[in-house]
Amino acid sequence: MRILSITAQKPNSTGSGIYLTELVKEYERKGHTQAVVAGVYREDVIELPEGVNFYPVYFEEGNLPYPIVGMSDEMPYKSTRYCDMTNEMRVQFEESFLKVITQAVMECNPDLILCHHLYLLTALVRSHFPRHKVYGFCHNTDLRQMCKTDLERDFISRQIRNLDRIFVPQEAQREGVLTIYQASPKKIETVGMGYNSQIFHGGEDKKKDGVTRIVFAGKIAEKKGVMSLIRSLSVLYSRKDACSRDELLVQLAGSAGNQEEYEQIRQMAAKCPYEVRFLGRLSQPELAKIYRESDIFVLPSFFDGLPLTVIEALACRNRVVMSDLPGIRKWLMEAAPHGDVRFVEMPQMRNTDEPVLETLPAFEERFADALLASIRTNERKAADVSRISWEGIADRVLKD
Template identity: 30%
Template sequence: VMPYPTRIFRNLSGEEIEAYSNRFSSHLVDTVQRYQPQLIHSHHLWILTSLVKRLFPHIAVVASCHGSDLRQYDQCPHLRRQVGSGCQLLDAILTLSPEQKSQIVKQYRIPPDQIYVTGGGYDEAIFYGDSSPVNSKQTVILYAGKLSRAKGVPWLLKALIGLSQHTFHLHLVGGGSGKEYDACLREAEHLKNRVTVHGIISQQRLANLMRQSDVFVLPSLHEGLPLVVLEALACDCQVIATDLPGTRDIQQRLSCDNLVLVDKPLIRDIDATELVDERRFIEDLKAAITSWISDQSRASKNMINLEYYSWSKVFQRIEKIWFESTAR
């Protein structure tokens, strides 16, 4: 659900896909003629990235995969040839995790030596920890992201509603639109004075909220490498997140106790985000949050080394690939 009128790619007709491609083609040709770039960095292994490489085979094209493109490729078999014809010619592909790289090799049939795991980077100038004492009166819980079913927000709220025996306060940060957003707000009302709904806020204000929070929860059902998890860890939060390739990669690379993963629920309908067993997901979230609240030994904030995921380090890895791609 986006905050503007949208269409689903798999429901577009052949004529609409052609119109979409033609409109971008004219703008791309004008832009390249004007700026004469040595390199183009595109995002998502999808129709537009494929189009860019087919239009400009003489220019180095590097593309970043974010995960949603892999789901589109899986759901739109009729577009795979169009997408693959250009993506297989890319000079380099940047991925968020080793598992994502393996998916690209399998789905797009692209040689692994064209694919680089660069990870994702957070802004260390904004997101950092401090030595402030933890609030001993109540557990401060934070969620930040779109208020939608795909982000798992309804089930997080249901889990918290069931924790009536614990003292906590939830900060709910993020925007949305439509019925899903309204449903999340209605669900949040059941928490009464135990929730503050902030809406969309600045990165600086989010970082301050993270530094004031004990636990950050991201119950998302789909993510590449969620930067918000890195940002929360950088601010010394304990993080509870769904077990996804990106969060698993963070946990394995950092080898820390600050990140607890909850089993991802089975999804019955990916478009409507209907779960096979939503009760189990709610109970798993509830158990993870309760475990943290009950374990007082976790109350002190632990510093971890996130240098690999800092934006400066990620940019160094990306810049190196840019230079290598233009030198070929």
């Protein structure tokens, strides 16, 4: 089969990018002919399997003089928000992508087009290639954009409804797709999330030095809950029987979203009673090594679909403390049973991904309590992640 995969942003730097890349790897192993269209910068190094044709759409040059347009308002690289796009920028976006996609379609003659994010670019592909089979993947941030941004909302909804199939990570997104796009339930399939078991697995990397190691992986941003995490560490330090300063180490792996916000987070970390290290963006093997050296993975996020990092951390035998995000608890209990996961009640939310400030102190108290309980457990319990795989998702996508 000839498969064309399309994303408006980088194919390696976020959860959705990893999703695209891992599916491309699976289809390469199965012998399919493939091509990828993605929005990138000219200096980016794109890692795709040998033999996969890459059709870049370059931002910050030519007809696209602005940074990559990101599905999240804060991306781990320089980006433009969809809500800030002018009509001129939208036209430039559409013309640039359609020119490259048309070339890819003519040269590759795909049997199937896989579009990531149920948003503007996927709608354009559906509209301009009506005779091709086009499937769309929901990554949750698309639902948020539809709720928060007026950009071409009616056009996007209409074209998403016309997709041949729609894949969602879990039931919460299925309900969102039904409500926001009014898509046919028959077109929607829940496929979950995969992980790379060759990289993320248990091991003997844990240091026996009496230090509890906590790790966070993702964008270093307020909406990922990093500020609340640092404040919860101060709450934790005040708890009876809490770790002393030299018995706890916190490591943050990931790039900055908003640079000003990132600097604010660094300043907060400098005043934290426990050491907080900023590791920057890591490769998957580097991140797996950090997981295996750590005891507890934390995800205090205020908005996420089905976070890949949680699965990877569980595969590396981490205990997990995370926000009780919609739909995640049920999915993890079914897909990764026996893991040591503590869910923390969310703060009150508004506008999809913004916590009500007055409810944050109570959330941070709850998060500190969950951290303390996880620290006291002091054991590495293995979750059963055997039923989670990219191969399984790849097969379900191609199944008629």
